[in-house]
Amino acid sequence: MQDCKLQDLGSMPYREAWDRQLKLFHQKIENKKNGVPVTHDLLFVEHPHVYTFGKSAEKNNMLATPEMLRNIGAEVYEIERGGDITYHGPGQLVVYPIFDLEQLQMGVKSFVQAVEMSIIQTLKTFEIDAVALDDRIGVWMDVGGKRERKIAAIGIKCSRFVTMHGLAMNVNTDLSMFGNIVPCGIPDKEVTSMKKELNRQIDMEVVKNEMGKQFAHIFGLKY
DSSP states (O other), rough: OEEEEEEEEEEEEEEHHHHHHHHHHHHHHHHTTTTTTOHHHHEEEOOSEEEEEEETGGGGOSSSSSHHHHTTEEEEOOOSSSSEEEEEEEEEEEEEOOOHHHHHHHHHHHHHHHHHHHHHHHTTTTTTOBOOOSOOOSEESSSSSSTOOEEEEEEEETTTTHHHOOOOOOESSGGGGGGGGGGGGOTTOOOOOOOOHHSOOOOOHHHHHHHHHHHHHTTTEEE
């Protein structure tokens, strides 16, 4: 078991959480350069309305005008993770693993697969069946069916085997906010949430607790 500090940041503006990630990320890289032991950090957070563009994002996938974004109080950031555009907001569980993959003896692909499995196993405890796909990052439902839909997105950055950014799982998310974008640059797929699938409000604290358990089990972590 490897030591990991689990931090629940509650609701925090995107910029503040991003700065916190960057500080941990660069600190770990510096420690590795200097031979200082590196531990892992796992951050749980909800953000106020925000849209983020990954490095390969297509600007035309933002459908809302600046005035529309101001009216809903949404911020927009261009960030260093991979992927296209996505939305974060209240009722969505965002998880940032700041991990040293060398210590975990994992490559980037196996790390992403383990993150996907942590989401899938968390959803399974709520009797929601979801899967990961080889050709699209994230977690999906009804793959190949009439209503193929995405319930969780993943976008990461990795440098010197240290990761940042992470996953966003829709728990009680206002799904109308995805109408302002082409989510993850995929125009013909729906977005869903645990609330929509189960037709009830979900206790976020229960979801966080389960997600923490699954990360600990799948990555071999000790909080």
